[in-house]
Structure formats: C-alpha cells, structure tokens
Amino acid sequence: EAGVTQSPTHLIKTRGQQATLRCSPISGHTSVYWYQQALGLGLQFLLWYDEGEERNRGNFPPRFSGRQFPNYSSELNVNALELEDSALYLCARAKREEDTQYFGPGTRLTVL
C-alpha cells in the first residue's frame, strides 16, 4: 500500500538466532509502526519510531528492538528467537498530520 516495501519477504531462522527485518521509507512519512501478526493472536502493536527515536513499545520483551535511520527507513531486530516469534511482521508508515497508516506486505518469519 502506498509504496511501503519490506524485506525480506520470508525469513527462516532457528531458535536462539537473531533476525533483522527492514521497512522502506515513503517521502515525508516520519513515523514507522511495527506490528506482529501471529496465528490466533491477531495484530499486535510492537514499536513506534518517529523522527529517528523510539517513542513507544507494546507489550513485548526487550529482545524485540529496532531503529530508524536518518532517511526514515527502519529495522526490527529480534534476538534469541523463540518458536512463538513465528509470525507475519508488518510495518506501517504514517504522518502526524494524516489520519491513516499505510502497511507494507510484511515479512513472514518462521522459527524452527
């Protein structure tokens, strides 16, 4: 939606490894939200970055972290992967003065 891209499309890791997921910028959209869509749990808010800073995080442990770069692209890092981290991870771009969030296609993370 609206040009948001995420990479990789799919990622397979084993327990204990680390995963890095990426989200591309849209010009002028300074905010990035990350969500986890796990089977049976629906979409849950993970992290919010705005103007390069982490502004808020959802109810997730510290091994979920990330950053936002000067060009407003973003990375989500998941350390010490657990089986239940298997999910679709979606990023969304937003502008403070707009009312909506535009989602990327997601990264499917599978932890074996």
Add this chain to the structure above:
Amino acid sequence: GEDVEQSLFLSVREGDSSVINCTYTDSSSTYLYWYKQEPGAGLQLLTYIFSNMDMKQDQRLTVLLNKKDKHLSLRIADTQTGDSAIYFCAESSDSGGGADGLTFGKGTHLIIQP
C-alpha cells in the same frame, strides 16, 4: 485495556451485500478504520471514519458508526469474488495511530459463495 471485537466468519452469495460488524470498548476512540488483507499480503486501507460522523460512503463501501453503542459496520454492496479476504476493524484515539498504534480486531473472514 482497549478491545475490538469482530465475528470470525461471514459467508455471503455473490451479488448480495455483505455487512461486517465490529464493536470496540475504548470511549476515546476517535478514528475507526477498515483494512482488507488478502492471502499472503499486507493490509490495504479501505476506509476510515471519524467518531463525530455516523456514516461514510465510498463507492461500494458504506461505513456506519453508532458511537453510543460503540458499534461500527462495513457494508459492501454487490459482493464479488475479489472481495474474498479478511477484513480488520481498527481504532485509534490519535491521528495516524498515536503512541499505541492501532488496536485491531481479530478479523472477519469474508467467504463468497457462487
């Protein structure tokens, strides 16, 4: 905490209208959204409504909001096979998501019968 509830499945015949319902609990919800997710894809924003409105129409889509009952519905007129997807209701108390992002329901699977 805030909660958004939707029924899990809705089955309709092609050409009929589909009505997907959603209830929410947060009285400070200001923005209410409908997103569509096709298999293997991300979320596509369909439409959204402010809490000071009670209806919004956009081509085949009609959104009705009953703020007193905290009830939101999405009507899709003349449902087509391409409408088959999961439909998510979401709310936010702040423009663009604010500090806590959007709160989503678990999604309604819309199944189209020929």
